[in-house]
Amino acid sequence: MIKNKKILLGVTGSIAAYKSAFLVRLLVKAGAEVKVIMSQSATDFVAPLTLSTLSKNPVLIDFQKDKTGEWNNHVELGLWADVMLIAPASANTIAKMANGLCDNLLLATYLSARCPIFLCPAMDLDMLAHPSTLHNLQKLQEFGNHVIEPKEGELASGLFGKGRMAEPEEIVVSLEHFFESQKQAKKLHGKKALITAGATREYIDPVRFISNNSSGKMGYAIAEELAAQGAAVTLISGKTYLSIQNSHIHKINVETAAEMFEATVAHVADNDIIVHCAAVADYTPKEKASQKIKKKENDLTIELVKTKDIAKEVGHLLQPHQFHVGFALETNEEIKNAKEKLQKKNFDMIILNSLQDKGAGFEHDTNKVSIIDKTGQIIDLPLKSKKEVAQDIVRLIVSKLPKT
Incomplete structure (x- = not known):
């Protein structure tokens, strides 16, 4: 179901960003064309070179490509994708998405995208359980976005609870089910x-x-x-x-x-x-x-x-x-x-x-x-x-x- 699909992966500032490398590898292996947008803080957790090598596409971080003024067109990126997947989605990025803030390339692309949006929250359990985060996630779902639920387990803080980003294999399966449901929609x-x-x-x-x-x-x-x-x-x-x-x-x-x-x-x-x-x-x-x-x-x-x-x-x-x-x-x-x-x-x-x-x-x-x-x-x-x-x-x- 993923073969030949165009997937735009957004990576934000979370320790779970290391999983994005495995995720890109699985998507490419399944036949998808993958482009990656990173927030600036995400580069502290995983090197853009790693994701660029695995995706076989340049990783995009800023609006401006170089000193010549050439720019990364967020509108074109949003139109290009069959699906935009934000994994990991930090509490900060989720809050910005829910309230229409647009202070980086990733968020500008999100606001311009016409394709289905999937997000994979990743944060500590108390951040996830906070009323503001729950409210923001509910708003995003009401907008029509798809949330791939975080899992329970040991967190980076050392605590145990819900907040781990879904594993790359689970995310790929969720996308496969989505594309399959689109293909089968006429059955009902x-x-x-x-x-x-x-x-x-x-x-x-x-x-x-x-x-x-x-x-x-x-x-x-x-x-x-x-x-x-x-x-x-x-x-x-x-x-x-x-x-x-x-x-x-x-x-x-x-x-x-x-x-x-x-x-x-x-x-x-x-x-x-x-x-x-x-x-x-x-x-x-x-x-x-x-x-x-x-x-x-x-x-x-x-x-x-x-x-x-x-x-x-x-x-x-x-x-x-x-x-x-x-x-x-x-x-x-x-x-x-x-x-x-x-x-x-x-x-x-x-x-x-x-x-x-x-x-x-x-x-x-x-x-x-x-x-x-x-x-x-x-x-x-x-x-x-x-x-x-x-x-x-x-x-x-x-x-x-x-x-x-």
């Missing part, structure tokens, strides 16, 4: 997909509710991947801080299980693919207090009643051309329980999460799943980012869609 052209995501809230009184730890990350990743593959997507979302990036996703916000039930059932008939990824409450208070419940001396008992089973109801409404996908989060007898749910709710495919797997399930940026289809075939996927898991899931959906 003309298709419509409905997906639920996030957690529901079942209110006890006006300020208290029963919910769960679902962040919505997996559902949003699937919605984005379905849209990337050409589908018109309706996303029915519970409460979440996440935002959508693709303009082909129509988002419907709900709060309660009852609201999600109504919205889902109302849209089922119009869609070719239905994916239930939301963590929907199984029970809701029988009565919701109209005023805030005050603390009393005695214990408080709340009577709960079952909510409507959205996936089961949709299973009864399916037409032959529709493909029905569910999720199962289990803590014991995982495969057995998932297979029972697949049959009971008329799923064509079910994705199993186990809370026994480290790094999988709620709130994590990664997931480890097993995919079971109607024939009983089981595909076990290793721990991956939720974006990569979403790509695998959508790829399987595409391969199993009923022929029309």
Whole structure:
């Protein structure tokens, strides 16, 4: 997928800049044409001569090439590239990108680029976790940029945590998946997909509710991947801080299980693919207090009643051309329980999460799943980012869609 692609690599001032040499080598080996732009501070960590030798192109650092006044044209560079990849992306560069600052050739090229932008953050764990950095990364994603998540491990500071730049091999795989999704986009052209995501809230009184730890990350990743593959997507979302990036996703916000039930059932008939990824409450208070419940001396008992089973109801409404996908989060007898749910709710495919797997399930940026289809075939996927898991899931959906 990378062969003959034009990749513009931006290298910024981070200790992880040493990985850029390995990254350039892998990209060139895969058949890509690579040009490198470095920030001035990046040259303190890796020699431009190294990257120039590996890329077989001059490394660009400043606007002016030499004393004659000849210049490196940032506009032409931005138009030349199929992808601009910034690896490593330091906290400083991320902040400048998010706020439109333009004080070097790399940033001027970023602001001029019309191609997709990928960035690979690399910094110490406290810098990455700082609200300003998280806000800047969110802004960049809202602009449509792609973030290849940093990994956990030992950092240059000696601390252990999240902040390591993704390994060059992982970055190359992410680019391959991106180019593959572009090539395959027409496979879902003309298709419509409905997906639920996030957690529901079942209110006890006006300020208290029963919910769960679902962040919505997996559902949003699937919605984005379905849209990337050409589908018109309706996303029915519970409460979440996440935002959508693709303009082909129509988002419907709900709060309660009852609201999600109504919205889902109302849209089922119009869609070719239905994916239930939301963590929907199984029970809701029988009565919701109209005023805030005050603390009393005695214990408080709340009577709960079952909510409507959205996936089961949709299973009864399916037409032959529709493909029905569910999720199962289990803590014991995982495969057995998932297979029972697949049959009971008329799923064509079910994705199993186990809370026994480290790094999988709620709130994590990664997931480890097993995919079971109607024939009983089981595909076990290793721990991956939720974006990569979403790509695998959508790829399987595409391969199993009923022929029309």
